[in-house]
Amino acid sequence: MANSVTQRAGHAENLANKPGGRDQAAKICKGLGVKNPPFAYHRPETLDEALLLLAQIGEEAKIMSGGQSLLPVMAIRLGQPENIIDISQIRGLDSIETESDIVMFGALVTHSQAEASPVTRDSVPLLHKAMPYIGHRAIRNRGTLCGSLAHADPAAELPAVALALDAELIAASTDGARFIAAEDFFSGFLSTTLQQNELLVGVRFHQAPAGMLTSVQELSRRHGDFALVGLTCVLQLSSDGLVDSAALSFFGVASTPSRATQAEQSLVGSRPTTELFEEIANMVSNELDPPSDTHASANYRKHAAGVLTKRALADCMSQTGVLT
DSSP: OHHHHHHHHHHHHHHHTSTTOHHHHHHHHHHHTOOOOOOEEEOOSSHHHHHHHHHHHGGGEEEESSOTTHHHHHHTTSOOOSEEEEOTTOTTSSOEEEETTEEEEETTOBHHHHHHOHHHHHHOHHHHHHGGGSSOHHHHHHOBHHHHHHHTOTTSHHHHHHHHTTOEEEEEETTEEEEEEHHHHEEETTEESOOTTOEEEEEEEEOOOTTOEEEEEEEOSSTTSOOSEEEEEEEEEOTTSSEEEEEEEEESSSSSOEEOHHHHHHHTTOOOOHHHHHHHHHHHHHHOOOOOOSSOOHHHHHHHHHHHHHHHHHHHHHTTTOOO
16 A cells, blocks of 8 residues: 555656646645645744855755745645745835836735736736736735746746746845846746745836737636636837837746747837738747647647737737727
């Protein structure tokens, strides 16, 4: 019996490490009565204390703020940290601040807090539009922006938002702070370029310029599920109505959020029309190389990405009332 349980737990761990395998792994673990593995719990009261703990413990530690990503991962044995550093009691990390043309969200700003903030709505509209797609209300009440970014799930909305908006992430350690561009932050499936002794203390976005058009489109089995395919879209038009800049940032199609750069380049300098959007959608379907898994085939995801592209571009233009 023990060997059978061990084998099934090992099988669950293997599945959990594969894209699309987490649901199957969770079912196996539930059948085994699996609980979180044992760990040492630390709850620092200051940022300096948290950074010192990280420096001392190193790779055996994981940061927890809302716990909405980390605890489920531990339950299916995708992660088994020996030490949990809970930063939820550290003061000063739960603020949304504006300075010049920058909006900064601290490490403990929750999804609900960001969603309700007029600063998010007015200055980072793409982020505001993405919030209702994230899990359910209870998850958004506890989960944090920076926690989602650090978790780096390729099927999550916020990494794609950060990539579309060229966000800058702030990592702190006992050695100081460094700023990491979103395009350099996500390195693989559930992986980032954060060092073992670094804590993500904030994320910075440029305030949206006047006339920025944004859209979030997502395809999932049920509301609150991870996306089979998703897209965060940004368009900026010039005074003569041509596309001045474009961002098509996809999630659920690779091991990291992905920009469709060829399609973006084809949009720039063009006049928005339904015919152009059809061409761009076809380009996106050809440009992306998504995986197949138990939820959807690669061909399905490619087709769906094209459909979402047309929807997002049309949605952006509907905000101007102009589309030919």
